[in-house]
Amino acid sequence: MSHLERHRSKFHLFPYPIQRLTLSSLDQLSYGLGTARFKRGNKDTLDESTIEYTLAALRQGYYHLDCAEVYGNEAEVGVALSRADIPRSKLYITTKSSCNKGESIDLALTRSLSKLGTDYVDLYLIHSPFWAGDINSPDPEVAAAAARALQEKWAEMEAAKDSGRVKSIGVSNFLKEHIEAVLKTARYPPVVNQIEFHPYLQHHDAEGGLLGYMKEKGIVAEAYGPLTAVTKAAPGPVDEVYEKVARKYGVTPAEVALRWCLDQGVVAITTSSKEERLRGWVRPGVLGFELTKEEVEDIAQKGREKHFRGFWNNKFKEDDRR
Ligand SMILES: NC(=O)c1ccc[n+]([C@@H]2O[C@H](COP(=O)([O-])OP(=O)(O)OC[C@H]3O[C@@H](n4cnc5c(N)ncnc54)[C@H](O)[C@@H]3O)[C@@H](O)[C@H]2O)c1
Numbered sequence: 001m002s003h004l005e006r007h008r009s010k011f012h013l014f015p016y017p018i019q020r021l022t023l024s025s026l027d028q029l030s031y032g033l034g035t036a037r038f039k040r041g042n043k044d045t046l047d048e049s050t051i052e053y054t055l056a057a058l059r060q061g062y063y064h065l066d067c068a069e070v071y072g073n074e075a076e077v078g079v080a081l082s083r084a085d086i087p088r089s090k091l092y093i094t095t096k097s098s099c100n101k102g103e104s105i106d107l108a109l110t111r112s113l114s115k116l117g118t119d120y121v122d123l124y125l126i127h128s129p130f131w132a133g134d135i136n137s138p139d140p141e142v143a144a145a146a147a148r149a150l151q152e153k154w155a156e157m158e159a160a161k162d163s164g165r166v167k168s169i170g171v172s173n174f175l176k177e178h179i180e181a182v183l184k185t186a187r188y189p190p191v192v193n194q195i196e197f198h199p200y201l202q203h204h205d206a207e208g209g210l211l212g213y214m215k216e217k218g219i220v221a222e223a224y225g226p227l228t229a230v231t232k233a234a235p236g237p238v239d240e241v242y243e244k245v246a247r248k249y250g251v252t253p254a255e256v257a258l259r260w261c262l263d264q265g266v267v268a269i270t271t272s273s274k275e276e277r278l279r280g281w282v283r284p285g286v287l288g289f290e291l292t293k294e295e296v297e298d299i300a301q302k303g304r305e306k307h308f309r310g311f312w313n314n315k316f317k318e319d320d321r322r
């Protein structure tokens, strides 16, 4: 039995809720098909290189794919999946609705499913809450309208779940206030909030912050940008501890960065067009070691010395350390 098969049989592919997700699960590592902007040229024509990158990830055992309608590459993912010939039940496919003005979830989902070439997705997310308006507006009418818009959209997400075309529903880039609004009227709570998460953006403070609130409500955190401290935000205060821990386990700082998410029960969504790098992460890479509680805390503590947000900067307030 191969290294990956051993992992899969032990920690079988999750469906969320993620309580079943255990440390070292390969499926806690998701392959992101977004920000690398693999797609080149005309958005309306199929891009062979995107298909190739997706196939490379599937070959390496990444069966958890993170897509979004706005990434413009669901059709390429669909072709890669048809060429890869992996049973649908083994895949975990996420996609996201941008909640384009005036468009129903039903319509957006129909389009995404058709491009992906599947009759259901495992997880469907509202990509962001920002289209709904400012829920923290000092004008109570503006804040109430934003809350109402999110609640109405969430009811559409619940209908999608009821239809069976979506197994689980969740959100992305939601602050505590957005989740609170949704939970007031929800029949099904969001199973996931996909957020930027790395040592320089930890979302928890003395009172628990967003992450503490999500834990209390049983909402799983999915981390995008998990490598930020080794990539975009480097150099920085975690470099030394990342390197020390990497030397101890004979791995790379990037692998420590991914492990730091997994060892806190956070799903890590990463990406690369380099097959060697993807292979390195899983053979045995990120799956071959675990951080101690002290190491997780040392990295967290160093990370708190710097604040960095790489995505949606114009949408969050400058002081959004919660
Ligand atoms: N929901 C959202 O709003 C949202 C926002 C951003 C990203 N995402 C999702 O998350 C996925 C991952 O996001 P990300 O790209 O920020 O993740 P990431 O932090 O894992 O960074 C990946 C990038 O780092 C580079 N890289 C990998 N290893 C490296 C190394 N050792 N040294 C230097 N560079 C290295 C890769 O080439 C890749 O471009 C996206 O593809 C997308 O699916 C979602």
Ligand SMILES: OCCc1c[nH]c2ccccc12
Binding pocket: 034, 035, 037, 068, 070, 071, 311
């Ligand atoms: O989800 C990643 C951030 C994002 C929002 N809109 C996009 C369009 C293309 C690529 C990434 C994004």
